[in-house]
Amino acid sequence: MKKFLFALTALAMVACSTAPQMSKEEKEAFKFADKLIKKMTLQEKIGQLQQFVTGKGVVTGPDGEKRNIEEAIRQGTVGSFLNIYSTEEYIHLQKIAVEESRLGIPLIFGFDIIHGCRIQFPENLASSCSWDIEGIEHSARIAAEESAAMGIHWTFSPMCDVSADPRWGRVSEGSGEDPYLGAKIAAAMVRGYQGDDLSSDKTVAACVKHFAAYGVPQAGRDYHTVDMSELMFRNRYLPPYKAAIEAGAVTAMSSFNDFMGVPASGNKWLMHTLLREELGFTGFVVSDYAAVHEMIKHGTAADGKDAAYQSMNAHLNMDMVRGDYIAFGEELVKEGKVSEKTINMLCREVLAVKYRLGLFDDPFKYGRQNQDEVVYRPENLEFAREVAAKSMVLLTNNGVLPLNEGVKIALVGPLADSKRDQMGAWIGYGEAERSVTIREALEKRYGKSNVLYAKGSDFRAPIKGGIAEAVRAARKADVVLLSIGLSYKESGEATSLTEITVPEAQQELLDALKKTGKKIVVLLGTGRAMDIRNEVEKADAVLVTWHGGTMEGPAVADLVSGDKNPSGHLTMSFPYCVGQVPVHYNMKVTGRPRKSPTQKSKYISRYMYTPNEPLFPFGYGLSYSEFEYSDLQVLTPEVELGGVVKVSVKVANKGKYDGDDVAQLYVRDVVAETTRPMRELKGFERFSLKAGEEKVLTFEIPTSDLAYCHSDMSFKADAGEFKVWVGADSNAQLEGVFTLK
Ligand code: NOJ
Numbered sequence: 001m002k003k004f005l006f007a008l009t010a011l012a013m014v015a016c017s018t019a020p021q022m023s024k025e026e027k028e029a030f031k032f033a034d035k036l037i038k039k040m041t042l043q044e045k046i047g048q049l050q051q052f053v054t055g056k057g058v059v060t061g062p063d064g065e066k067r068n069i070e071e072a073i074r075q076g077t078v079g080s081f082l083n084i085y086s087t088e089e090y091i092h093l094q095k096i097a098v099e100e101s102r103l104g105i106p107l108i109f110g111f112d113i114i115h116g117c118r119i120q121f122p123e124n125l126a127s128s129c130s131w132d133i134e135g136i137e138h139s140a141r142i143a144a145e146e147s148a149a150m151g152i153h154w155t156f157s158p159m160c161d162v163s164a165d166p167r168w169g170r171v172s173e174g175s176g177e178d179p180y181l182g183a184k185i186a187a188a189m190v191r192g193y194q195g196d197d198l199s200s201d202k203t204v205a206a207c208v209k210h211f212a213a214y215g216v217p218q219a220g221r222d223y224h225t226v227d228m229s230e231l232m233f234r235n236r237y238l239p240p241y242k243a244a245i246e247a248g249a250v251t252a253m254s255s256f257n258d259f260m261g262v263p264a265s266g267n268k269w270l271m272h273t274l275l276r277e278e279l280g281f282t283g284f285v286v287s288d289y290a291a292v293h294e295m296i297k298h299g300t301a302a303d304g305k306d307a308a309y310q311s312m313n314a315h316l317n318m319d320m321v322r323g324d325y326i327a328f329g330e331e332l333v334k335e336g337k338v339s340e341k342t343i344n345m346l347c348r349e350v351l352a353v354k355y356r357l358g359l360f361d362d363p364f365k366y367g368r369q370n371q372d373e374v375v376y377r378p379e380n381l382e383f384a385r386e387v388a389a390k391s392m393v394l395l396t397n398n399g400v401l402p403l404n405e406g407v408k409i410a411l412v413g414p415l416a417d418s419k420r421d422q423m424g425a426w427i428g429y430g431e432a433e434r435s436v437t438i439r440e441a442l443e444k445r446y447g448k449s450n451v452l453y454a455k456g457s458d459f460r461a462p463i464k465g466g467i468a469e470a471v472r473a474a475r476k477a478d479v480v481l482l483s484i485g486l487s488y489k490e491s492g493e494a495t496s497l498t499e500i501t502v503p504e505a506q507q508e509l510l511d512a513l514k515k516t517g518k519k520i521v522v523l524l525g526t527g528r529a530m531d532i533r534n535e536v537e538k539a540d541a542v543l544v545t546w547h548g549g550t551m552e553g554p555a556v557a558d559l560v561s562g563d564k565n566p567s568g569h570l571t572m573s574f575p576y577c578v579g580q581v582p583v584h585y586n587m588k589v590t591g592r593p594r595k596s597p598t599q600k601s602k603y604i605s606r607y608m609y610t611p612n613e614p615l616f617p618f619g620y621g622l623s624y625s626e627f628e629y630s631d632l633q634v635l636t637p638e639v640e641l642g643g644v645v646k647v648s649v650k651v652a653n654k655g656k657y658d659g660d661d662v663a664q665l666y667v668r669d670v671v672a673e674t675t676r677p678m679r680e681l682k683g684f685e686r687f688s689l690k691a692g693e694e695k696v697l698t699f700e701i702p703t704s705d706l707a708y709c710h711s712d713m714s715f716k717a718d719a720g721e722f723k724v725w726v727g728a729d730s731n732a733q734l735e736g737v738f739t740l741k
Contacts, residue, residue, distance in 0.1 A: 003517060022538030025198075026352065026356070028351035028355075029353075029355040029356045030348060032351070032360070033347075033348040033351035033557075033713050036103070036351055037344055037348055037351070039500075040103065040576050041076075042329075042333060043075075044076040044077075044102070044103065044105075045347040045577060046070075046077075046326055046329035046347075047075070047077040047078055047320050048105065048347045048350045048351060049077055049079065049317055049326075049329070049343075049346055049347060050078050050080070050318070051082055051286060051321065051322060051348065052067070052072070052078050052080075052081055052087065052495055053082060053083060053321060054069050054084055054093070055069070055086075056086075056089065059535060061289035061290055061321065064649075065070045065304045070093075070096055073097050073101060073107065074096060074100045075101070076101045076102060077107065077326050078107070079107060079108065079350060080107055080108045080318060081093065081110070082109070082110045082111065082156075082320065082321075083110070083111055083112065083428075084109060084151075088611075090150075090151035090152075090366070090367050091364060094106060094109075094363050094364060098363050098548040099366075100121070103564050105449055106360065107351070108153050108154055108156070108205075108350075108354050108357070108359065109149065109152055109153050110149065110152070110153070110286070111150075111154070111156070111425055111469030112157070112428050113152065113157055113193075113204070113428055113429070114155075114159070114275050114425075114427075115139075115424065115427075115549065116139065116142070116143045116384070116427075116430065116550070117134040117145045117147045117152075117428065117429045118143075118144075118150075118222065118375040118429055118430065118431065118434070119146065119375070119384050119430075119549075119551075120145070120384075120389050120393045120430040120435075120549040121384050121388070121549045121550075122388050122546050122547065122552070123172040123173070123491065123527050123546055123547045123549070124158075124159065124172065124173050125171055125173070125174060125527060125546070125572060126172075126388075126548060126568075127391050128175035128182075128185055128391075129176075129178050129390075129391050129544075129569060129570060130568055130570075130694040131181070131684055131686050132387070132686055133185065133188045133320060134188070134341060135383075135386070135387055136185055136189060136192070136387075137188040137189065137191050137192040137556045138383065139192065139383070139387055140157075140158075140190075140193050141192040141195065142380045142384075143192070143193070144192060144193045144194075144195070144203050145202045145374055146374060146375045146727070147179045147204050147429070147493075148202055148369070148430070148495060149210035149367070149371050149374040149472075150206055150366075150371065150429060151366050152209065152366065152367075153205060153208060153366055154204055154205040154251065154357075155204050155205070156209060157193070157206065157207060158186050158189035158190065158206065158244060159173040159174050159210065160174070160182065160186045160208055160209065160237075160241045160243075160244050161173075161174050161180050161210055161216075161240075162174065162175075162176075162177060162178070162179050162215050162216075162220060162240060162253075163176075163215030164215065164221040164572065164581075164583070164584035165199065165581055165582045166220075166528040166530065166572065166574070166575065166581060167220025167221070167497055167498060167578070168215065168217060168220040168222060168496055168526065168528075169425070169490065169491055169492050169494070169495030169496055169527065170493055170495075171527070171528045171529070171572060172491040172547070173492065174215060174409040174427055175240070175571060176570075176572040176618070177572050177585070177586070178585075178681050179236055179237065179238075180239065180682060182239065182240035182243075183239040183240045183242070184243070186241070186246060186247070187243040187247035188247075190206045190208075190244050190247035190248060190249045194206050194248060194249070194250070195260045198356045198357055198358070199228065199356060199357060199358030199361070200222050201358075201365045201369060203255040205250045205251055205353060206244070206250065206251070207249065207252060207286070208241050208249045208252040209252065209253035209255050210253055210254070210256065210257075210264075210288060211254055211264060211270060211275065212233070212237065212238070212255060212259055212264060212270050212274075213226045213228065213233060213237045213240060213255065213257065214226070214257055215237070215257065216237065216266075217496075217596040220496055220497075221496045222493060222495070222496050223708060224257065225258055226255075226257040226533060227260055227261070229583065230260075230709075231351075231710075231713075234713070234715075235708050235709050238502035238546045241279075242279055245275075245281050250284075251283045251285070251286060251353060251618070252275065252285045252286075253286050253287070254270070254285055254287050254288055254291055258298055258300075262300065263291070263294070263295045263298045264291070265288070265291040265292050265307075265310075265311050265314070265316055266292075266295050266307070266314050266316070267310050267366065271285055271314045271315040271316050271728065272315035272618060275315075276315060282349070282352075282600030283349065283352075283353055284317035284318060284346075284349040284350045284352075284353055285316065285318070286316075286317065286319075287311065287316055287319055287320045288651050289321050290320065290321045290322045292307045292308060292316070292319045292320075292322065292324050293309045293321075293322035294313075295307040298661040299355050303323040304322070304327060304328060305324070307332065308324040308325050308328045309332050309337050311324075311325075311345065312329070312332065312342055312651075313337075313342065315345075315346070315598060316346075317346045317349055317350055318346075318350060322506060327388065327463055329343065333423075348561065361476055366520070370575070374584060376434065379628060380659075384550055384551040385551035385554045385555050386555075387549075388421045388548040388554075389553065389555040389559055389566075390567055390660075391555075391568050391661070392543055392544060392545050392555065392568050393543070393544040393566070393569060393620075393621045394543050394544075394559075394568075394621060394622040394624075395538075395542040395565035395616055395620070395621075396536055396539070396540075396541055396609075396622070396624065397624075398541065398661055399540075400479065400519045400521055400541050400559055401521060401541045401542040401559075401560060401562075401624065402559075402562025402624055403560050403561060404478075405650060406450075407446070407479060408476065408477045408479075409442060409446060409452065409477055409481055410470070410476070410479070410481070410513075410518070411438065411439055411442060411452065411453045411454075411480075411481050411483070412453075412456040412470045412474070412481070412482050412483070412513065413454070413455070413456055413457070413481075413483035413484045413506070413523070414456070414457060414458055414459050414484065414506070415438070415484065415523070415525035415545075416437065416438050416453065416455070416481070416523075417437045417439035417453060417455070417560075417572075418437065418487075419433060419437055420432040420435070420488060421433035421434055421487050421525065421547065422437065422438075422487045422488075422525065422552040423547060423549055424491055424492070424527055424549065425488055425489075425491040425495070425527060426493065430503075434550055434668065435553055436550065436552070436553040436554055437552070437553045438483055438552065438553045438556045438656050439453050440559035442556075442557050444557070444559075445557040445561055445563075446561075454470040454473040455470075456469070456470035456509045456513075457483075457505045457506050457508070457509040459487045459503055459505070459506065459507055460504075461505050462505045462508065466509070467508065470509060470542070471513065471516055474516045475505040475516055475518075477518065478519070479519045479521065480513050480518050480519065480521065481521050481560065482510060482520055482522050482523065482539070484502055484506040484509070484510065484523070484535075485506075485524045485525035485526040485530070486502075486503075486525065486526045486527065486528070486530075489583065490527070491526070491528065497528075498578065499580075500528065500530045500531050500578050500581075501530065501532070502524075502530065502532065502535060505536060510538055510675075511538075514538050516738060519540045520538065520539045520540055521540060521541045522535045522543070523543050523545045523556060524543070524544045524548065525545050525548075526544065526547070527546065527547050527572060529570075529572045529574045529575060529576075530574060531577050531578055531615070532574060532615065533576065533577070533615060536615065543559065543560070543566065544579070550642060560623060561655070565624045565625060565659035565660070566621065566622065566624065567621070567623060567660035567686070568621050569619050569620060569664075569728070570617070570619060570620050570621060570729075571618065571619075571731065572618065573585060573617050573618045574614055574615050575614045575615065576611055576614055576615045577610060579607070580612075581660075583612075583613075584614075584618060585617050585678070586618075586677035586681075587620070587677065587678060588675045588677060589675070589680070592605045592611055597611055597612070608716075617729055617730045617731055618730040619664050619681075619729035619730040619731075619732075620731075621662070621711075621728070621729070623655070623657070623660075623661060624657040624659065625653050625654070625656065625657045625658070625661075626652050626654040626655040627651060627655075627689070627720075627728060628652045629651055629663070629728065629732070630649070630734070631648075631650040631696075632647065632724075632725075632726050632734040633647065633648045633649070633736070634647050634736040634737065635647065637737070637738050637739065638739050639738060639739070639741065640703075640736065641703055641719070641740060641741065642703060642704075642741050643702075643703055644700050644702050644703070645700070645702075645722075645724075645738055646698060646699070646700055647665060647683075647699045647701070647726060647738075648696050648697065648698045648699070649663065649697055649699075649726040649734060650696050651663060651689065651694060651695060651696075652689070652694035653690065653693050653694070655691060656691050658685055658688070658691055659691075660688045660689075661687060661728055662684055662687075662728065662731060663684060663687060663697055663728065664681060664683075664684045664727065664728065664729065665681070665683035665699045665725070665726050666679040666681055666682065666724070666725045666732060667680055667682045667701070667723065668722065668723045668724075669708075669718055669720070669722055670678070670720065670721040670722060671718070671720055672708075673710050673711065673718055674708075674711050676708070679725065681730070683700075684698040685697055687698070699726070703717055704717070706718075706722065717740060718740070719741060720739065721737060721738075722737070722738055722739070723735060723736070723737055724738060
């Protein structure tokens, strides 16, 4: 039966489409910027829109142009730098800007603080598996404090790109396949970085990236084209960007990809209509690395001048790296192709952020702190250990874990003692020598003589005598901990893969160890979901340790010993095989759905020789305890639009260990105006229960969370029946029903 559609409450409509009111600070910042602009020459205004690398810092892309940086600062033809790796250099350059340029406008320094500054937290995909929003916010706060102490004003984070494609290496920097969870995490990271006071010397500006839809490149190949319906974009990909903007992020970054035919950096619909007019973003947008210039390669700009023309008019404020803005900006204004009004608008938005950071009051307050007091605080290292432990996901366990006390361990594999690899891809200010490896932590926990270490193999090539040495260690031990997976170089930007299995050399190592008959625990180090059928079949337990950051080793020791209980749950489905990719829990149903995983009829939506389902679904994760979910009750079987859906469920810890679990609530709009996902996450709660304890959890879902973008682009909820499920993963079976009136 066709349902009647309701527009959402005024509140939800506002969240969807109308710009929020400007705060007092914003108004004050724009007032300041407008006054300053009056004193600036055209060249100085365009200078504020140009960002360069110094050539001495970290290079994260092609540049190749030599320029006299210091002279450019004096002339006011540059307003920002990125990825400088030295506090002294920050202070030196800022001094030139403030003391030797005509108007003394301070520079803004950006850096990729992706998952920590000095202390590296687990890669972002990993920490999302903790489902610990407060913990993620606190990690971002620690990263901000450390960054500000180094002299950094602005982090290029959070990455809000939803992605379900593990071929794409940058899934490691995101929060997985779900827009609802991704939105909660994006907002938490912005709050963590920016705090309540952007001008404090403990906070930094956040940057919503990569706007937009960078996580869906064709065939998982980085930088590749992105094309999808606006409906799909709005429902699945927009929510985390939107949440980060609503949380107050003061900058955004355009993505490398084209989006529905127009490169993002020249895409006025994205940069202006959607970001500014609809989402109410009042900060500034920086391009990604050379992305303005790359429009030439995209084939939509004739040359650098044309690229600058398109980007400026699209409302992209700052040109990262190649220099097309400063090279051609004045000419474009003189020729009437870009109005001075546009330049003023772009410039005032940059100046306002500099003002809000407090840089006009005190350009040197970042980097002045006593770094020894701020970085590597023992309590923060301890916190990183906790985050890493909460992020790890136990996928299988036949009882081998936790290990018995007094056990003799053979520790094998290329990730077992690699300080750099465990930190993950892009670590910016991280220092590998500060990492505590699995080997170091296990030796401390069990005693050196009880841990027999052998590397066994490199990531993609055998090492001479490696397997024999590992087998000897295994024979002397009670259990093998095999730390295998992908290296840090196989995670992050430009690391697309078409094979997502553990590399062959390491599989050979596993096979040889298996023949010893010893119990094997695979510790899977990775920045992406993988096809791990082989490891699951051969190992007695599989614990995904990810690239767990500075404190990965102690976190692994905590878990394998049972000092802590695993509690992470996947935020990205682990596919059965690469051919299923993208495979995610919130796929649409189709008109010919398969009724059960075993249904064999011909004309249904299925693979001939492969299951439709991933090997491990979104939300999945085991514990040493057994959590039982029962007695789901829909407390509000009928809910008025604008009301709150209430659902309760009993959870009980039936096992021998105290532990945490993540209860997840999914809904399905039974008859909708457009096709909808099979299930959608709409609530979750991380809870703790002692062994034998039980309690009742109550979820409250505002009906505004049931709204979605319809075929006419209106954002509203459908009246009618909804199914609801609660459980410990996206296959949750406890079911209820409610009706939206
Ligand atoms: C390119 C990456 O796509 C982006 O995420 C990063 O912030 C910039 N390089 C700067 O390093």
